[in-house]
Amino acid sequence: MLWLSGPAGTGKTAILQTISERCYANDGGEFLAATFFFSYRTPETRSLRYLVPTLAYQLAQRIPALAIPILKATRADPSVFKKNEDAQMRALVLAPIGEALRAGSSKGWPELIVVDAVDECDPEMVKDDDCSGARFRLEKEKIQRRVLDVLLPERAIRAFFNDASHGTMVNRITLDKDWSPDTDVALLLRCRFRTLCQQFGIADGVWPSEDVIRFLVKRAKGQFIYVATVMRWIEEAEGSSLQERLDMILGWENTHGDEDNMNPFQHLDNIYRRIISSCPAPSTSCLWLRIVHFLSTANFPAFVVDRFLGSQPGDVERVLGCLHSLLSVPENKKAKRYRFYHLSLPEFLASPSRCKDLYVSDDVWINYFVLRYLAFVRGGSLRNADFSIPLPDLHCISPSEEVVVAMLDFDVQTWVASAIANDDAQYCCWNFGNLYDWVHSQCPAVLPCTQLCRKWQTEIGEACERGDWTAPKRHARTIKGRYTDRFRKKRDTSVASVQARPSPSKVFLIILAVALLGAWCAVVGRSHFGKNVGDDATM
Template sequence: MANNFQGAHDFQVDKLKINVTNISSSSSGVGLKELESRIAAGAMHDSAERCDAPKCHPDTRVAVQDDLYDWIMDGEGDSEHPKKIKWVTGPAGTGKTAVMGSLSERCKAGGVLAATFFFASWSASIGRRRKTSFVTTIAHQLARYHPDLREEISKAIEANSDIFDKNLHTQMKILVLVPLQEIARRPDAPGFQGVIIIDGLDECEAEQYHDTTTAGSKSKLLAPRTNDQDQLEILEVLQAASSDPSFPFHILVASRPERVFREFFSPTNSPDPFAQKLDLHEDYNADFDIALFLGVKFQRLGRRHNLPQSWPPPEVIRILVENASGQFIYAATVIRFLDTGHREPLQALLKAVLKMEANTTSNPLEHLDALYGHILESSPDPPYSVRWIYAIDLLSLFKGTSAFNVNMLLQRDAESNEAEHLLGNLHSLIQIPPPGGQESTKYRFYHKSLLDFLEDPSRSRGLYVENKEVKAFIWDQFIRVCASEFDFASVFVVPSLTP
């Protein structure tokens, strides 16, 4: 302050009143900016990365969405021990992500969406594939939606500058529970209500750690963690948070019924589980919704191809619904197959679908497997196309791998259009960018069940390719490109893959 009067003279001060405001305001902006830099932005339900994410077709899955929304709003009514966590499960293709996406939009419109996190094993963003940004992304959304929490979360970051290097339990305590506890102590504490929605937790990959205490400049990899360990860690963090009296939110966790989730949510030694379970396959009959979906899509296709309104006959939809076995992904793939511009007439394509023979087993995915196999076999070189699919999946995990980059690496002739030759009939399985937009967009798989199919030799049979063969294929392509005159390094950094 002395500098403000430097050089002043011949003045008299009778009364001096100085109002000092915190010129730097609070460092809340700094703390929240640091928090924002640690989130997985693509994991939020309305992110740009999820612009093409599946949603429930209008008027479908209404019952399950209503039940979940009622639980969010009312809990379990007069239950003496209400459950704050609900596990939504079901096999691949039953529409879990679509239900969670549509429910998120509904909760946001109703003002009861606290936070969302959509894991995705295919994402190039590490934050969506691992646990690292899970708690920070939840805290960021709580701060965004609730001004009172924003202030307390900012204070917590200022008081714990190393919080982003702590484990998930500590992060949840400092960034979420402590701020909630501080607000709960206020005489005029606001009442929070809402839901935290987590989808695809079974797709969370394990974070690996290195021992940095080893003498010398090189650190060594500690005993590798499994995906189950990190998934269980997140589940335990959520359970601990839900049991805190100051935690007001419901939690929805959607995943496949993998063992780690079955054992966590339905422990054999607990007669009263702490969470509710909702099975999309067992608790809800999806046949009506699938029939409605197919009916609307067939009407649209019929109008486009100038077919009579009686096409297809009701018997066709009944057969397709039966073949779907509750798997929405089957119905969606059938429609994409019919709608991808094959040279054959629409009626011939539908007839081919109906003639596909499935194995006479109890596997509910047998018709989906037959459909996947038929579509892949329509490629001019099915085994080579499968190698491309695997390579696209591996390379998509690295930033900068646009469709153009992938093509430049994999196609045997830089001037050819091998990608269209191999993948041209697979548009119902893979979202393929148009030729003019391949430099800035990526290949996308419509559903993870395609890779599940290819990775299981009992399902894919003659199309099965071992992982080591795929890595060797990528290396061969990389060596070929390095030996050519094309400056591939300027557009793509090849990941470390050991054949």
């Protein structure tokens, strides 16, 4: 196993993509067995649940001897896709490989499996026990596959790869200064500038000077994302010349100097701040970028995001129009999503120390999101997309005064009824419970609930009852619980009656409790009766 690690923006994914493409193209794919590239950009590529089924499918395609065993495994247990990753790995990969090896040789099988950026999947899914299970499978099953992992040094992943018990099973390459990244950064800069010169008829070698190349290489600090961002900014020059754009970059960097040597992204952050500051309303741009990131990672196409944000015609272009060097804007907005060019931008926006005066706190953007959500639902003629939009987790912030006023004026019952009729149970459960809990979390512990809480509690409950959904009957006064799992569609009566039957173990416990209670009553009764008889005899 080879672990390729390094800071963000150093080109790890590009290296793996190149290796995969060349392995597939040069030898007809005889060396490449399977690949999986994690990415924060879509729910499918940031979830661990798709990893094993995808690898199993590719192995079945690439290795004919595995196709039948893998197919048999899925037919024998169709529920395997709902099981955890360890069970899936054993059923869909290891057991079929073992069966195929017992039936014949593995000679000629592809040997390379590429897994990229496990750190970009949902954080709660990458745990220490997942890594220990991976080690057990590699050592005990003795499956000889070459696995190339590209990861950032997250804690659980780092602990797994640094475990000395692996011996020589794991090799490591760290993309740091020892690999002379400056040479590659300079090469990339020269290639991109040469392309620009050819496009605009500038003689080769005239522009820019080698001093400029060296300056930008020094600022990049081995981060290719810095080069990519700078070049997109220069290439998209509108209303100014290429040299003017380049001078802006050089001027920004000279202004900031080396003010924050502890921040490895300081020069990239300078570029981000300057590009965003060139917008007509920089703070609004940062606010919208945080919402764009949230909705895009929830897989909503760009036109839905535009509808959600654009309260007036032209607002989206005014706020986001200067940010095309940071944000990929699709031509077909109904089919494609907005896409950040690199994860470092949303990380920058979420960090007050990096974003500085442009920082938009969670309180601000989430309250604004709720306001837009209420307005979107109220003015969206209750279309399907209105109800599939999930709200951010609200429990860590307080509603602003503007949000409280809007929620007091909101037609809760129509919203709930329409959402239930839309039959999207997942988002109904989350949004109902999220808002239900949020308004109650603002109530005093020992005093009656606020007007806002009473309104939403009553109207959600009544609308759910009419829509044949369950809802909490009342709030606990002193405990602020989470209610996202308390809203659900009522089950069919016949099914519910069957499922409502207590299990044999519960029946046994009930009988045992009754028997013990009866025995205790009998003992107490005999004692009391004996005492009375003794008293009577004395008399």
